Amino acid sequence: MNQLYYRPLSARSIANKSLTLFALILTIASTLPLAFILAYVIIKGGNNLNFSIFTTLPEPPGDDLSAGGIGNAVLGTFIVTGIAALIAIPIGIGGGVYLAEYSKRGPFCKFIRFGTNVLSCVPSIIAGVFVYGAIVSTRVISGSTFSAIAGGISLSILMIPSVIKTTDEGLKLVSDDLRKGALGVGASKFATIVQITLPSALKPIATGIILGISRAAGETAPLIFTALFSFYWSQGSQSLLEPIASLSVLIYNFALEPYEAQNELALTAALILIAIILGINIMTKIINRLIN
């Protein structure tokens, strides 16, 4: 009978325990960086945090004691991301609807699916290079070079595949019975999609799109030579054709400056950017749970 007793010192038990311990260490090691990064940004960035930072402009690097604020960068991040969303959401939803509702395993559909996957893997810096080559250097948009619109277009290239995938997958979750029900009362395909299937899939699609937008808000590489940067407020619609500030580019530029004040401003901007992105992430999760 006592062969069934657990022997804590058998080779097997020791091997098992040490492997479990090893896995625990690996797990802790992979969660630590997040904790370190959040702690550092919150403590250091929070130091400098006050209301006036949102209302003032950054100051060009120099040996001043103050680097100014990030007001225009916060506004610019919202403007550029907003432009990107305005472009990517209709295209992405349209493409997703095509893939989920219309395509019939044809070669075109396969090509679009493949293209969506490839586009989602294009390095973000390449999107910047492309928009620089196609829009900034050719001055096709009213003769302007670096501009908020160019920045928005280059971010939208990164958003489109994620919106398409989200829409496609969201629509695939809608039961075919619903489609049949709608067609059964004589609804056209258009009415079925717009009034039945899309509203039924609204929640996963909206969630995916919001998360996609929040990810785009933190992108830097596509902006550094499309939207560039600006030390001034964007005012009026004309400013969409001019270079614009954004939090991410501000962080990049100021982090590499040799001046303490600029570095601190970059940290504060990082705190705000993380707060916006993680805030959207967490809010979306909470709202989703509440709706359920």
Added chain:
Amino acid sequence: MSQKVQMQNNKYKPESMISLEDVTIRYGKYEAVRNIYFDIPKDRVTALIGPSGCGKSTVLRAINRMNDLINGCSITGRIVFNGVDLYAKEVDPVEVRRKIGMVFQQPNPFPKSIYENIAFGARINGFTGDMDELVESSLRSAAVWDECKDKLKESGCSLSGGQQQRLCIARTIAIEPEVILMDEPCSALDPISTLKIEETIHELKKHFTIVIVTHNMQQALRVSDMTAFFNAEQLDNGSGGKVGYLVEFNKTDMIFNSPTEKATKDYVSGKFG
């Protein structure tokens, strides 16, 4: 089964609503049902019965072109409705479905309010009358008004399975189709809900032509005036596939009490299927 025998078995009704003429339906290369002939009479209930895999649902779905949604499904022969071949090139399947409504096996209310469930179809069909009145009369005809009248704004999915199915029937009635197709409407329901649906069908046949697929012979006996018995036979090519065909079509009491075919007799007396 030769076509000739089938033709003889069909007791032709002059007031027929829909005629199936030599209908063969294929999924890809494989035939699902072969050489179907029969006429669906107006303002009667026609039941399609038979063992599983005999293609009775496939035939039903062919009548309002629901099979169009299935990749690779094709049909030969004619299905004539009011003198028009439903599969003629010029026919718009969406319009066909506005005149030939359908109730499905699984209750599938839209994830909208009960009121909107009814109003959706009516609006799509360009309804100009009093919507409140239409919602009430449709729900009454489907015998679900009493359960719903106090919660018209609640989601259709909050109802029980049997109520959902009657809501789906109400939704179909609301667009006033000429024909209502029902694909095993009670198979997902409990006996009491089934009974209620059957009572509803009895009421509905005063105004509508109804075609119902059922695997429950007692149900066919209870609700239908005419019955079509389908069977399936093994294909000769050794693939193990089956093809469905129509064995007998007649008044329901004839099918159940004095069938002419032995297969029908065996099936209705419970010897197979």
Added chain:
Amino acid sequence: MVIIFGIYCLVMTVPNGKESQFLLRSRPPSEKLIDVGFKNLAIATASMVAIVLLSIVAIVFAGALESMGKYGLHFLFTSNWNPVTNEYGAFTAIYGTILTSLASLCIAIPLGVGTAIFITENFIPQIFKNIIGIFIELLAAIPSVVLGLWAIFVMEPFLRPILNSLNHYMGWIPLFSTGASGPGVAPAILILSIMILPIITSIARDSLNQIPSRLREAAYGVGATRWHTIFNVLLPAAVSGIAGGVLLALGRAMGETMAVTMIIGNSTNFNISLLAPGNTIASMIANQFGEADGSQVSSLMYAAFVLMSLSLLVNIIAQWLVKRLSLKY
């Protein structure tokens, strides 16, 4: 003619004399037009994907043509990058791209797979699994420019003494043959591993979760220990999914720009040591593209084209592997 007349009859049929209430019993042309128009709109938007993708390839390729003609394949294997004399070879950047991404995989794979095992098998209560899962997701949401910032101000200064003692004791190994005096390849590798860790963890977790529980039960049923089961049954079953995730992570690591640019030092001179500054294609583009002109732009486009081809290749293999996984069960 007969058919048209038939349709006319179909349209005009009056059931129960109530036809007047349903105006759209037959569809007016406008409604059909909307239906067809909507379909075409969907097709048009779907085509945008193809158009954008092809234009990206076309623009980058066109920009690279000049440099391609001038340097040919030689470009890939020479490491002199000199805007003053207009001599360009991208070997340093290509080597840096491949080295940093492969090395970061070596760090991130054990961490990611270990974590995935820990949060899928029954080691800890569900609530902790969820918390760790959320941590990993949040790490994925941190913008790379913020990771770069942290790398500059915290990680690199912290690492420097460690790296210098590596040089001191193991300097005879070429990889550690220089001292660490600031930004360099080694911190870039570390920050890249942090960036790709969430990808590997979440795909490994999904692959492990997808394994049917009957496999697990079968292994326990014949008396295998937990780690026996993990090593001999679960990991082999999940391996193609994990491999797909690893390749996706590799693709991401090769294209990753900001964090690397900020910490790698952006040196165009080739140095075998991991402790010295280096370069990747993406960081070189980010760093130089804004101020470049003439044949430097073309050479950067050529490098971009190389990067695109590399990441396309890796991602196609990755997707093929992931798809094979989803067909398996």
